[in-house]
Amino acid sequence: MKIILVGFMGVGKTTIGQQLATQMDEPFIDLDARIAEHIGQTTAEFFNHAGEARFRAVEFTLLAEVLDQDAFILSTGGGVLEQAESQALIQNSDAHVIWLDSTFANNVSRLLGTDAADRPLLLNNNIVALEALWHHRQTAFAAVANEHIVTDFKTPAQISAEITTKIQQDSVLAFERSQIDALDNEILQALTARMAVVNRIGEIKAQHKLPIVQNGRMTTAKADIMTRFGPTLPAKLITEYLQLVTRTAIEHQQNMPQFGMR
Ligand SMILES: Nc1ncnc2c1ncn2[C@@H]1O[C@H](COP(=O)(O)OP(=O)(O)OP(=O)(O)O)[C@@H](O)[C@H]1O
Ligand SMILES: O=C(O)C1=C[C@@H](O)[C@@H](O)[C@H](O)C1
Ligand SMILES: [Mg+2]
Incomplete structure (x- = not known):
């Protein structure tokens, strides 16, 4: 699971991530904790002394390492999308990207219950600046997420259960979509074979000086197809499909060099 x-x-990313990892028996990684371990100081110390740019560079490197693993429940830091390269990594990964969201007010009330020393942006910004940052980041979270979970007034257990359900739905959907992709592939292969036949028919018509459009044949073919597929497919789909393939075939034959010479 990724x-x-x-x-x-x-x-609540760390809280929920830990809970999900325990429930799913998958490795839990907290990106902030991994950064702290890597640099040998707290993220807040490093952020304040080395500056945000260096912090984001280390965050990017360690994020890339985690995303290379086969399985992980990863809780990111709140600013991980600030660096475009990190955002692209997350956007292009095959993991389920879940956006935990809440109103700004509820978010702040959760932050008030934590140690501000761990969160430099909380110490370095007043509430107005913090709210502007919150609005700015909403757009980025929406851009990368496959799932949006509203966490207000829900316990961590309820949030974890919601995520598990969504992921199960996602995997059923992914399976059905793979069936659709396989069928589209078969349909397009059949259309490729159809075009080859259209080409051979064009050669015969050119050789025997027969007209390209033969209305009688088109009417009979349509009636036959309607009888066979009318019960299972909408009539509009059959009509539009036949119009499209017939027009494509006629245009193809009209453009064949054999017809140009006549
Ligand atoms: N659903 C919830 N309801 C109430 N409180 C919560 C909920 N989820 C988390 N909390 C509390 O909110 C605080 C922040 O949670 P947490 O550290 O998991 O957030 P985070 O998203 O990992 O933050 P950061 O981005 O700074 O790493 C903690 O005190 C936690 O116990
Ligand atoms: O919101 C942020 O930009 C940050 C959040 C924390 O999780 C840490 O990743 C760091 O303090 C930066
Ligand atoms: Mg955290």
Whole structure:
């Protein structure tokens, strides 16, 4: 299982990530904790002393390492999408990207129950700046997420259960979509074979100086197809399909060099 939790600082990514990992028996990784371990100081110390740009560079490198793993429940830091390269990594990964969201007010009230020293952006910004940052980041979270989970007034257990249900729905959908892709492939292969036949018919018509359009044949073919597929397909689909393939065939034959010479 590959899950990436994104969302504003304090929304509950670490709490929910830990819970999901225990329930699913998958490895839990907290990106902030991994950064702290890598640099040997707290993320807040590093962020304040080295600056945000260096923090984001380390965050990007460690994010790339995690996303290379076969399985993970990853809780990211609230600003992980600030760096375009990190955003692209998350957007292009095959993990379920889940956006944990809440109103700004509820987010702040959760933050108030935590140690502000762990969150430099909380110490370095007043509430107006923090709200502007929250609005700015909503757009980025929406852009990368496959699932949007509203966490207001829900317990961590309820949120984890909601995520598990959505992921199960996603995998059923993914299976059905793969069936659709396989059928589209078969249909297009059949159309490719059909075009080859159209080409051979064009050669015969050119050789025997027969007209390209033969209305009688088209009417009979349509009636026959309607009888066979009318019960299972909408009439509009059959009509439009026949119009499209017939027009394509006629245009193809009209453009054949053998007809140009006549
Ligand atoms: N659903 C919830 N309801 C109430 N409180 C919650 C909920 N989820 C998390 N919390 C509390 O909110 C605080 C922040 O949670 P957490 O550390 O998991 O957030 P985070 O998204 O990982 O933050 P950061 O981006 O700073 O790493 C914690 O005190 C946690 O216990
Ligand atoms: O919102 C942010 O930009 C941050 C959130 C924390 O999780 C840490 O990743 C760091 O303090 C930056
Ligand atoms: Mg966290």
